[in-house]
Amino acid sequence: MNPTDTSEAGLETLICRALTGSDCMPRPAGTPAVVAEPPAPYGGVGWLPGDPADYDREYCVDLVQLTKFLHSTQPEVAEALDLDSDSPRRRKFLARLQGEVSKRGVVDVLRNGIQHGPHRIELFYATPSPGNDKARALFEQNRFSVTRQLRYSRDEMQRALDLVLFINGLPVFTFELKNSLTKQTVHDAIEQYKRDRNPHEKLFELGRCIAHFAVDDSEVWFCTHLRGKASWFLPFNKGWNDGAGNPPNPQGLKTDYLWREVLTRESLTDILENYAQLVEEKDPRTGKKRRRQIFPRYHQLDVVRKLLADAREHGAGRRYLIQHSAGSGKSNSIAWLAHQLIGVVNNGKPVFDSIIVVTDRRILDQQIRDTVKQFAQVSATVGHAEHSGDLRRFISSGKKIIITTLQKFPFILDEIGSEHRGRRFAIIIDEAHSSQGGRTAAKMHQALAGVDDEEDETFEDRLNRLIEAKKLLPNAGYFAFTATPKNKTLEIFGSPEPQPDGTVKHRPFHSYTMKQAIQEGFILDVLAHYTPVKSYYKLIKKIDDDPEFDVKKAQKKLRRFVEGHEHAIRLKAEIMVDHFHEQVIAKGKIGGQARAMVVTGSIERAIQYFHAFQAYLQERKSPYRAIVAFSGEHEHGGVKVTEASLNGFPSNQIADKIREDPYRFLICADKFQTGYDEPLLHTMYVDKALSGVKAVQTLSRLNRAHPQKHDTFVLDFVNDPETIRKAFEPYYRTTILADETDPNKLHDLKADLDSYEVYAPEQVEELVRLYLGGADRDQLDPILDACVAVYVEHLDEDGQVDFKGKAKAFLRTYHFLSSVLPYSHAPWEKLSIFLEFLVPKLPAPKEEDLSKGILEAIDMDSYRVEKQASMRIALPDADAEIEPIPTAGGGHKPEPELERLSNIIKAFNDQFGNIPWTDADRVRKLITEEIPARVAADSAYQNARKFSDKQNARIEHDKALVRVMTALLQDDTELFKQFSDNDGFRRWLTDTVFALTYE
Numbered sequence: 001m002n003p004t005d006t007s008e009a010g011l012e013t014l015i016c017r018a019l020t021g022s023d024c025m026p027r028p029a030g031t032p033a034v035v036a037e038p039p040a041p042y043g044g045v046g047w048l049p050g051d052p053a054d055y056d057r058e059y060c061v062d063l064v065q066l067t068k069f070l071h072s073t074q075p076e077v078a079e080a081l082d083l084d085s086d087s088p089r090r091r092k093f094l095a096r097l098q099g100e101v102s103k104r105g106v107v108d109v110l111r112n113g114i115q116h117g118p119h120r121i122e123l124f125y126a127t128p129s130p131g132n133d134k135a136r137a138l139f140e141q142n143r144f145s146v147t148r149q150l151r152y153s154r155d156e157m158q159r160a161l162d163l164v165l166f167i168n169g170l171p172v173f174t175f176e177l178k179n180s181l182t183k184q185t186v187h188d189a190i191e192q193y194k195r196d197r198n199p200h201e202k203l204f205e206l207g208r209c210i211a212h213f214a215v216d217d218s219e220v221w222f223c224t225h226l227r228g229k230a231s232w233f234l235p236f237n238k239g240w241n242d243g244a245g246n247p248p249n250p251q252g253l254k255t256d257y258l259w260r261e262v263l264t265r266e267s268l269t270d271i272l273e274n275y276a277q278l279v280e281e282k283d284p285r286t287g288k289k290r291r292r293q294i295f296p297r298y299h300q301l302d303v304v305r306k307l308l309a310d311a312r313e314h315g316a317g318r319r320y321l322i323q324h325s326a327g328s329g330k331s332n333s334i335a336w337l338a339h340q341l342i343g344v345v346n347n348g349k350p351v352f353d354s355i356i357v358v359t360d361r362r363i364l365d366q367q368i369r370d371t372v373k374q375f376a377q378v379s380a381t382v383g384h385a386e387h388s389g390d391l392r393r394f395i396s397s398g399k400k401i402i403i404t405t406l407q408k409f410p411f412i413l414d415e416i417g418s419e420h421r422g423r424r425f426a427i428i429i430d431e432a433h434s435s436q437g438g439r440t441a442a443k444m445h446q447a448l449a450g451v452d453d454e455e456d457e458t459f460e461d462r463l464n465r466l467i468e469a470k471k472l473l474p475n476a477g478y479f480a481f482t483a484t485p486k487n488k489t490l491e492i493f494g495s496p497e498p499q500p501d502g503t504v505k506h507r508p509f510h511s512y513t514m515k516q517a518i519q520e521g522f523i524l525d526v527l528a529h530y531t532p533v534k535s536y537y538k539l540i541k542k543i544d545d546d547p548e549f550d551v552k553k554a555q556k557k558l559r560r561f562v563e564g565h566e567h568a569i570r571l572k573a574e575i576m577v578d579h580f581h582e583q584v585i586a587k588g589k590i591g592g593q594a595r596a597m598v599v600t601g602s603i604e605r606a607i608q609y610f611h612a613f614q615a616y617l618q619e620r621k622s623p624y625r626a627i628v629a630f631s632g633e634h635e636h637g638g639v640k641v642t643e644a645s646l647n648g649f650p651s652n653q654i655a656d657k658i659r660e661d662p663y664r665f666l667i668c669a670d671k672f673q674t675g676y677d678e679p680l681l682h683t684m685y686v687d688k689a690l691s692g693v694k695a696v697q698t699l700s701r702l703n704r705a706h707p708q709k710h711d712t713f714v715l716d717f718v719n720d721p722e723t724i725r726k727a728f729e730p731y732y733r734t735t736i737l738a739d740e741t742d743p744n745k746l747h748d749l750k751a752d753l754d755s756y757e758v759y760a761p762e763q764v765e766e767l768v769r770l771y772l773g774g775a776d777r778d779q780l781d782p783i784l785d786a787c788v789a790v791y792v793e794h795l796d797e798d799g800q801v802d803f804k805g806k807a808k809a810f811l812r813t814y815h816f817l818s819s820v821l822p823y824s825h826a827p828w829e830k831l832s833i834f835l836e837f838l839v840p841k842l843p844a845p846k847e848e849d850l851s852k853g854i855l856e857a858i859d860m861d862s863y864r865v866e867k868q869a870s871m872r873i874a875l876p877d878a879d880a881e882i883e884p885i886p887t888a889g890g891g892h893k894p895e896p897e898l899e900r901l902s903n904i905i906k907a908f909n910d911q912f913g914n915i916p917w918t919d920a921d922r923v924r925k926l927i928t929e930e931i932p933a934r935v936a937a938d939s940a941y942q943n944a945r946k947f948s949d950k951q952n953a954r955i956e957h958d959k960a961l962v963r964v965m966t967a968l969l970q971d972d973t974e975l976f977k978q979f980s981d982n983d984g985f986r987r988w989l990t991d992t993v994f995a996l997t998y999e
Contacts (some may be wrong), residue, residue, distance in 0.1 A: 002958050003782070006585070007637065010179070011177045011178075011179055011215075011216075012024075012148055012149075012163060012177060014253070014258050015146075015147065015163065015175075015177075016049065016146055016163075017261055018256070018260060019047035019263065019744050020047045020048060020049045020144050020146055020261045020516060020758045022049050023049075023982070024049040024050065024146050024147070024148050025049075025148070026051050026053065026148065026149065036879075046144055046264060046265035046266075047144045047145060047146050047263075047265070047382045048065070048143055048144065048145040048146070049145065049146060049147075049167060050062055050064075050065060050145035050147035050164075051064070051145055051147060052147055052148070052149055052150045052160075053153055053754060054147075055147065055150055055151075055152070056200075057094070057151075057152060057153065057154045058093070058094075058095040058154065058202075059098045059203050060098060060101070060170075060203050060208060061094065061097065061098075061169045061170060061171075062145060062147065062166045062169040062171075063169065063172075064169075065143045065166055065168060065169040066083075066168060066169025066170070066401050066604075067083045067084065067169070068143060069123075069141065069142070069143045069169060070083060070121070071083070071170040072141050073122065073125065073138060073141050074121065074122060076113070076484055077119050077121055080119065081093045081116075081119070086881060088193065092211050093116055096114065096116045097109075097114060097116075097123075098202075099206070100114045101170070101208055102205060102207070102208070104207070104208030105206075105208075105277075105278030105291075106170055106172060106207060106208055106209065107207075107210060107272060107276045107277055107278055107295065108277075108278060109170070110122055110123050110124040110167060110168070110170065110272060110734065111124065111126070111272070111273070111763070112174075123168055123170065124167060124168055125139045125274070126139070126143060126269070126273055127136040127139065127142065127266075127269055127270070127273060137855075138903075139269075142167065142168060142269075143166075143167070143168050143169070144164045144165070144166070144171075144263070144265055144268070145165070145167075146163060146164075146165055146166075147163070147164045147165075148162070149161070149162065149167065150164040150174075152164070152201060152934055153198070153201055154201075154202070155852060156198075159196070159197075161174045161175065161176065162175050162177045163175035163177065163178055165263070167268075167272075169833070171203060171208065171209050172209055172210045172268075173209060173210060173212070173213055173263075174203070174209055174210075174213070175213045175214075175215060176189035176192050176193055176212075176213070176214050176215070177215050177216070178215070178216040179216060179217055180216055180217055180218060181217075181659075184216070184218075185216050185218070185424065185779055186214050186215060186216040186218070186219045186221055188980075189214035189215065189216065189221075190214045190223075190231075190233045191213075191575075192678055192847045193212060193214060193223065193224075193226060193231060193233075194228060194229050194231050195229075197212075197959065198224055198947055199226045199227050199228050199231075199849065200450075204226040204627050206224075206225045206291055206293060207278045207291065207293055210224070210276050210293065210295055211223065211224050211293070211295045212224075212226060212274075213235060213236070215255055215258065215774050216255070217253045217254060217255060217462075218245065218246060218254050218255065218496050219235065219237055219245060219246065219254075219255065220235070220236040220237055220246075220255050220258050220298075221233040221234060221235050221236060222234060222236050222295065223683075224292075224293035224294070224295050225292075225293055225607060228709065229809070232707055233589070234297060234299065234520075234521045234522075235297070235298075235521075236258070236297060236298045237296055237520070238257065238297060238299075238302075239298075239299065239512070239513075239516045242353055242511070242513045242515050242516060242562045242733040243513070243515045243516050243519045244516055244519035244525040245519075255605065255692075262298075270295065270305075271295075271301070273306075274294075274336065275294070275295070275296045275300075275301065275336055276295050276296075276341055277290070277293075277294045278291055278292070278293050278294070279294055283956075287442075292872070294332065296329075296332070296336070297329060297652065298640050299324070299328065299510075299512040299516075300328070300329055300333045300336070302687055303322055303324070303337075303341065303510040303512075304333060304337050305481060305509075306509075306510060307320060307337060307509070308340055308341070308344055309320075310509075311341065311344050311346075311351055311352075311426070311477055312344050312345070312346055312351065313346075315346045315351050315424075316351055316352060316424040316425070316426070316475055316476060316477045317475065317476065317477060318425070319463050319477075319478045319480070319492065319493045319494075320477075320478065320479050320480065320484060320495075320509040320510075321482070321489065321493035321494045321495070321506075321508045321509055321513040322479065322480065322481045322507040322508060322510050322511075323480075323482060323483065323485055323510070323512070323513070324481060324482075324483060324510075324511070324512045325512055325513055325514040325517040325522075325523065325731075326483050326514075326517065326523050326700050326703055326704070326858045327520070327522030327523035327703065327704070327705060328483075328512045328515040328517060329522075330430070330437065330481055330483075333397070333481070334359075334428055334430055334481060337428060338355050338357055338401050338426075338428055339401065340357050341426045341428075342355060342401070351424065351426075351466070351477075352425060352426040352477065353400075353423045353424050353425065353771055354399075354400060354401075354402060354423065354425050354426075354428045354529055355400060355401045355425075355428065356403075356425055356426070356427050356428070357383040357400050357401065357402070357404070357428045357430065358404060358405070358427065358428065358429045358430065359378075359403065359405065359429075359430035361429070381399050381400070381401070382399065382400075382401045382402075383401070383402050383403070383461060384403045384404070385402050385403065385404040386404075392585055397446065399470070400746045404721070407618070416794075423475065424474070424475045424476065424477075425475065425476040425477070426477045426479065426714075427476055427477070427479065428477065428479045428481070429477050429479065429480040429481065429484050429701060430481055431481065431483075432673065468914075477491060480492075483514070483700075483731065484696055484697065484731045485508065485695050485731075486693065489846050490507075490508075491506055492507045492509055494506030494509075495507055495508070495739075495905045512727075512732075513733050514731055514732050515730065515732050515733050518703075521705060522705055523700075523703035523704065523705060524702065524703045524704075524705060524711065524712050525703075525712075526684075526699045526700060526702045526703050526712050526714060527699075527714075527725075527728060528711065528712070529712060529713045529714065530714045530721060530724065531709055531713070531714065531715050531716065531775075532716050532719070532720060532721060533575075533715060533717045538994065551612075551809060554640060559923050566608070568610045569605070569609060569612050570612050570616070572609075572685075572717060573609055573612035573613050573616055573689065574595070574616055574714070575615065575715075576598065576613075576665075576685045577616050577617060577620065577622070577665075579683075579685075580596050580624075580664070580665070580683060581622065582714070584596065584682060584683050584713070588678055589683075589709075589711075590682055590706055590708050590709045591708040593680050593708070594664075594665060594680060594681075594682035594683065595658055595659075595663075595664055595665070595666065595678065595680045595681050595682065595683075596665050596666070596681070596682065596684065596685060597665075597666045597667075597668060597672070597681055597682040597683075597684045597685070597701060597702075598613075598626075598665060598666065598668065598684075598685045598687070599668055599673065599684060599686045599687065599690075599698055600667065600668065600669050600687050600688055601669075601683070601687065601718075602669060602687065602690035603630040603631075603632075603634045603669045604634070604636065604953060605669065605687065606628055606629070606630050606668065606669035607628065607630075607634065607636045607646070608640065608665050608668050609626075609628075609687075610626055610628035610940065611669050613626040613665055617926065623662055624661070624662050624663070624664040624665070625662045625663050625664070625665075626663070626664075626665035626666075626667055627642055627645055627647050627654055627657060627658055627663050627665065627666050627667065628646050628647060628667045629651075629654055629666060629667065629668045629669070629671040629672055630643055630668070630669040630670070630671060631669075631670070631671060631906070637729055654666070654672075655672075655676070655678070658678070658680075659678070659680060666681075669760050672701065673694075673697060673698045673701065674697045674698075676701055678701070678704060679704040679705060679706035679709060679710075680706065680710055681701055681702050681704070682709065682710075682711075682713065683702075683712070683713045683714075683715070684698075684699065684701065684714050684715070685715050685717070686698075686699075686714065686715070686716040686717060686718060687717045687718055688718060688720050689718050689719060690718070690723075690724070691719075691723055691726075691727055692727050693720070693727070693731075694727075695723070695724055695727035695728070696727050696728055699714060699724070699728075702714070703940060705970060712784040720925065720930070722929070722930055722933055723929075723933070726933075726937075732843050745813060746813055746825075746828055749806055749809055749810040749813070750810065750828065750831060752806050753803065753806055753807060753810065753831075753835075756795065757790070757794075758787050758790050758791045758794075758795070758803060759787045759790075759834065759838070760942065763783050763786070763787065763834075764830055764831060764834045765785070765830065766783060767780055767783045767833070767834050767837065768830045768833050768834060770783075771833060771837075772833075780837065784838055784841050785841070786836055786845075787838055788838070788841050788842060791803065791842055792843065800842070803842075804839065804842050807835050807838070807839050807842075808839060810831065810832070810835060811832055811835055811836065811839065814828055814831075814832045815832070816827075838994065915918065922972070923972070923975055926968070926972060926975060927975075927989065927992070930964075931961070931968075931989075932993050932996040932997050934964045934967075935957065935960045935961050935997055936997040938956075938960035938963070938964075940959070940960065941953065941956040941957050941959075941960040941997075942954050943956075944956040945998065950998070952997075953998060954994060957993070957994050957997065957998070958990060958994075961989075961990060965979050
């Protein structure tokens with residue numbers, strides 16, 4: 001017996017046997033070609049063994065396979081072309097075929113054939129429709145063949161590819177194989193393609209093959225366009241443990257899914273018909289056209305196929321959450337899904353009449369148009385619905401895919417008449433937001449349901465209809481795509497999983513995580529080079545008096561004053577500009593093309609930075625300039641300004657201009673922080689408080705990949721690393737909802753609200769009856785005004801704060817739950833209608849600003865900033881659970897804490913400047929930020945704050961603080977010693993942390 005063949009040749013044999021049932025060994029030299037016809041279905045998964053001797057290097061075809069295909073399917077054409085001899089007619093045809101592949105790409109030639117003289121020549125027969133025996137017979141004649149050791153070069157005859165896959169004689173995939181047992185990996189195969197495969201060879205020109213695969217026993221990578229060292233290989237792996245790579249395979253090699261699942265005749269035909277395409281794109285700046293071969297990555301193919309299969313099996317009415325990270329190619333996934341959902345059939349009937357894509361990204365409109373246009377067998381057309389009239393016209397004229405924006409969608413559908421009652425919709429939501437719950441969704445669902453106002457409809461009928469309209473409709477399937485699912489999004493669209501303890505977790509239907517995207521190189525890790533910057537300053541009192549001010553409000557105002565002071569803005573602008581020139585430009589980041597974003601907390605701050613940048617760039621004699629981005633018109637220095645007036649060009653050109661010199665800095669105030677994809681962004685300067693999803697979305701602007709982009713950099717003047725880590729933590733791996741929202745909280749909230757007796761049950765009933773009956777406004781206001789009078793006259797300030805807070809909590813929770821609960825509850829619906837009108841009328845408690853005037857009483861004596869050590873913020877390697885939406889509400893008005901101005905300034909300066917510790921910066925950060933954050937996150941303390949009184953909360957707080965301080969023992973012995981030994985310090989720290997965390 002021979003030992004196991006662990007060489008590349010052994011892997012070649014393994015793949016060939018799986019595909020064809022044979023070893024595909026070349027025939028001996030001089031042996032004439034004899035093509036055996038195995039009975040259909042072919043051996044293996046439907047492939048035939050090819051022979052390298054049959055390959056024509058001049059025309060890039062397997063002559064034997066092509067000839068056999070044409071003889072068996074179009075014998076008259078084969079005869080006319082004289083394919084069996086090396087005649088001028090055959091050479092003319094082959095030259096025509098080769099030219100068409102060069103011009104149109106092999107995908108289009110296979111799909112649509114070619115015209116040659118008087119002949120229409122089919123080169124591939126598509127998937128037959130059920131029951132079409134003639135089409136099935138032709139489809140079976142397609143010849144999928146595998147050739148080993150193909151000598152492809154006209155000039156270097158010894159060069160050979162390990163495997164080449166052909167369809168009807170036309171090459172579609174090339175393979176380089178490696179085996180880790182012989183100390184070579186997939187990355188050696190990639191290097192071989194880059195180094196040894198001349199991109200000018202005819203076989204490697206763009207579009208002639210669909211993709212080039214580098215494969216070993218662990219991983220698969222592919223490239224659609226070989227360009228020497230510039231070739232960009234992408235992973236085609238399943239993912240493992242929410243990261244890169246492939247899972248262990250108890251039945252064989254980790255990578256055998258490639259030939260056992262993806263490259264079967266049926267699967268490859270599906271890819272050819274519905275995914276792969278050669279697209280032509282126009283650069284909006286230069287007007288130049290460039291071509292790009294599209295091939296799906298594994299997770300794109302996987303999610304679309306699984307969604308289609310589930311819709312085919314279960315029909316309309318299901319909900320799907322797809323958590324796909326930035327860098328997942330979401331636009332293509334949505335486009336492929338939209339065009340294929342049209343053809344999904346259940347019991348012989350289409351599952352969906354119309355596909356509605358809800359997005360804020362205009363680029364998707366063109367992308368879906370282009371995708372659908374590429375597939376000849378799909379007759380559907382695409383329309384962009386800007387107005388309700390467009391939508392009505394599109395549906396009635398047979399347009400199958402309709403694209404609209406998130407803002408317009410509910411209002412557009414509001415106007416649709418009742419003629420769509422029997423229609424079924426697939427709703428694809430790009431970047432699903434929690435606004436899909438509640439009132440926005442209610443309007444959307446009511447319109448899709450095709451409801452109409454019956455004349456004899458009773459009050460109860462109208463009320464029930466309103467409740468039912470809010471539920472997710474049984475005649476619509478929802479496909480929600482997002483990178484950062486919130487708790488509401490998970491609960492509405494996620495897949496429910498009942499747990500043994502009675503809770504119900506919700507998880508995505510499909511996920512491609514941030515972790516996998518980073519590890520696969522599709523996005524960069526924006527937390528790998530994160531540098532916090534600390535500010536130090538000294539304020540002085542400039543008045544003789546020593547008035548009292550509210551401490552908390554004063555501290556906030558002082559912080560804003562300092563960070564927005566012209567001196568501070570100028571100093572920070574200089575730091576950013578100098579850093580960009582010395583650490584980004586000088587080091588040639590992104591091949592010298594790197595751009596930076598400056599994230600500011602307000603329009604005023606953005607304009608201040610813009611002027612400071614422009615002035616300092618000129619002083620430095622820098623060749624670069626800044627662009628400012630904000631919405632609307634703003635007054636600055638007594639003059640009304642807009643971004644267009646400051647930049648000198650229209651707002652809609654900002655995204656294009658920042659890619660052109662001299663522009664290198666994009667200074668933003670709440671613009672370009674979500675959904676903006678610019679691979680040239682390398683550095684971000686943050687001067688804005690960020691947390692939660694906002695932090696993830698903002699910093700993720702840097703993560704888009706570029707062939708010359710190898711890292712990113714964040715310089716943060718405001719946030720601490722722990723806050724940023726906590727923001728990213730839930731979205732690094734698959735996000736799971738810990739439990740569903742408890743509807744009983746609505747009963748509790750309603751009981752609390754009723755107990756205040758601001759309204760009577762008869763008033764609620766009467767207002768709802770009048771409103772649903774279409775009464776005039778002047779009939780509603782007297783009821784509401786009477787309730788407002790009770791609120792003002794009979795509730796003290798704490799009662800007013802608590803009532804209004806609980807009313808808002810009731811509305812927030814009910815609007816969400818009404819769309820997902822399987823039952824209706826009329827008293828909740830009535831109260832929600834009533835409170836929708838009452839809450840806006842309730843006046844806020846009058847509150848005197850006891851910090852007013854403090855900014856006129858102080859001045860800044862000094863200001864400096866200090867860059868801390870650059871760090872990598874590590875994220876935990878476990879699925880993250882997020883809590884359901886909060887249902888608690890109410891509260892009380894906080895008592896102002898008054899203090900003398902001199903003491904406020906002293907405490908402020910002390911806190912940020914003069915704490916007498918060996919490592920003052922570290923201790924200052926611990927005391928003011930990290931310890932309070934950790935204590936606040938303690939679950940026992942959180943529960944006490946939510947559900948118990950202040951005294952019990954203090955008890956749990958003190959326990960939590962001891963736990964946090966004990967955990968710090970190893971790293972901060974000096975601080976722990978003070979806490980343990982110094983009673984005065986311990987009391988001060990305990991009081992301080994409780995004050996910071998309890999409210």
